[in-house]
Amino acid sequence: MIRLTDLEHAVLGVVWRDGPCTPYAVRKEFLDSPTPSWSGSAGTIYPLVRRLERAGLLASEEAGRDRRPSRLYRVTASGRRVLRDWLRPPLPVTEIAPGADPIRTRLFFLDALPPDEREAFLDMVVRQLEEHVADLRGDEQGEGRLDPIDRLARRGVRHVAEARLRWLREVRATLGRRSP
Amino acid sequence: MIRLTDLEHAVLGVVWRDGPCTPYAVRKEFLDSPTPSWSGSAGTIYPLVRRLERAGLLASEEAGRDRRPSRLYRVTASGRRVLRDWLRPPLPVTEIAPGADPIRTRLFFLDALPPDEREAFLDMVVRQLEEHVADLRGDEQGEGRLDPIDRLARRGVRHVAEARLRWLREVRATLGRRSP
């Protein structure tokens, strides 16, 4: 049994969902994603699909036909099994509680700035986060013809962004009041 | 000008905040963090501080004195400057909108499971997330003697976890109603 990353599982999922397809089609899925978790760069995807094929989770056939050589990949029975197992609960804790927040990280060292710059930092970040949330809301308004999963995913991103914003306003209120 | 990662900046911040200290003291800071973003493993920290020293952002002196050789690191003037620049707004977009959510990723491929297992997945993940939030609340109750920044950081983690939970309940409600 090999251990796959979330990206490898996701590639497996894309190939399963979008039928026999080329590595480039998989790439585009990540490149065009409105909720990007990975870059979908060539250097990631091409070696990755070959790895999955060697592991027996994908199979491929020649697709070139007098064109530049290319391959169509599909998920094998064993690949489908791996995909289902990935989706079967319970999830590992690391997937339930994912970690880093760059703003939170910076917060710990805010005292390295003089007081007025501390406030400027918090003001600016609140403003940036407000803009980001506004963008997300705009996106949701704009593209009405999205499939339900995409719509839910975007809502998730927005919900989390809004929560961070609320928290950061709280932070500003708390730290702003502090006596220097 | 060298480009540092968030972890490198954070190490710089820890050494600045905790005064001249050993690499191990820095490690512990990450190992014991209630809001962990990095493992603080030896293989990360020891090479990292040497790197920062070679870049002129840290300086060190022998601390051993008939003990096993050890070094006390402190932040140089140049290091303090880098630390402040890191904290100065505006932040890069990637820091405002950090990305991956393993649950969201899985959502896209939920149809690979039969309908009853789809529901089981959503139920289970909601339950796991509820437990996680409950843990976070418990932690906040328990440790009253935390410094303000730590307390704020924990609140941030909880806020985001709660937002994800609310979102996931919404997802369950939406997808549960779907006709198979």
Add this chain to the structure above:
DNA sequence: TCCATCATGTAAACAGTTACATGATTGC
């Protein structure tokens, strides 16, 4: 015809983790 973009790939770097090795110190 030429330029943009589609498409396939490789090489090198990078950041971070795991696992290991080993010396020193403390508490039983």
Add this chain to the structure above:
DNA sequence: GCAATCATGTAACTGTTTACATGATGGA
């Protein structure tokens, strides 16, 4: 004296990104 754990470090590996190279296709 012996075990646990404190402390310092190295080596190998892993997953991902960046940058590059290059061929094919379609539209101006």
